[in-house]
Amino acid sequence: MKLDITLFGALPFRRISKTAKRQRRTHLKKTAPTVTTCSNCGAVVAPHRACTKCGYYKGKEAIKVSKEETK
Numbered sequence: 139m140k141l142d143i144t145l146f147g148a149l150p151f152r153r154i155s156k157t158a159k160r161q162r163r164t165h166l167k168k169t170a171p172t173v174t175t176c177s178n179c180g181a182v183v184a185p186h187r188a189c190t191k192c193g194y195y196k197g198k199e200a201i202k203v204s205k206e207e208t209k
């Protein structure tokens with residue numbers, strides 16, 4: 139019986155060794171999330187987003203933040 143190679147699709151020629159896999163992944167690292175501080179209230183906020191504490195963005199109130207949501 140002849141095996142039909144097209145059934146398996148494209149596969150790696152051989153298994154990547156533990157060492158080769160780990161050496162490749164030495165460049166993959168988790169990075170700390172980039173944060174900035176709000177210019178209005180000084181809270182730590184994500185960049186290019188309105189402040190979640192006071193709703194300010196670029197010196198203006200961009201969104202309304204209700205007191206129930208901030209608790």
Ligand SMILES: [Zn+2]
Pocket residue numbers: 176177178179180181189190191192193194
């Ligand atoms: Zn703020």
